[in-house]
Amino acid sequence: QVQLVESGGGLVQAGGSLRLSCAASGFTFSAYVMGWFRQAPGEERELVAAIDWSAIRTYYADFVKGRFTISRDNAKNTVYLQMNSLKPEDTAVYYCAGSLSWLGRHVSNYNYWGQGTQVTVSS
Numbered sequence: 684q685v686q687l688v689e690s691g692g693g694l695v696q697a698g699g700s701l702r703l704s705c706a707a708s709g710f711t712f713s714a715y716v717m718g719w720f721r722q723a724p725g726e727e728r729e730l731v732a733a734i735d736w737s738a739i740r741t742y743y744a745d746f747v748k749g750r751f752t753i754s755r756d757n758a759k760n761t762v763y764l765q766m767n768s769l770k771p772e773d774t775a776v777y778y779c780a781g782s783l784s785w786l787g788r789h790v791s792n793y794n795y796w797g798q799g800t801q802v803t804v805s806s
Contacts, residue, residue: 685709692800703764705779717762721775
């Protein structure tokens with residue numbers, strides 16, 4: 684069955700870095716646009732970054748531009764999110780998701796979802 688398993692979350696001080704990974708299985712990973720979303724308590728789930736099938740195009744939300752980098756390894760069926768210069772407002776549960784089309788920015792555009800990984804940034 685389809686699985687997306689995130690890892691790499693944790694507690695970090697402001698200014699620090701984390702690298703999230705999302706391992707995919709059960710579907711043709713290279714045929715899917717992959718995105719990272721986040722959801723803070725009481726907030727809607729929002730798109731953070733996305734990468735197309737061949738890693739040619741990437742998208743970043745304004746609030747992470749210059750700090751986060753999305754990448755993928757189709758041979759390993761894995762998508763990554765390198766997060767640098769973390770801020771307390773980056774605290775959220777981070778989800779990876781797969782979509783057949785570019786570029787959907789809403790949760791409804793994505794077919795597959797992971798269970799999420801908590802990122803907490805202390806001040």
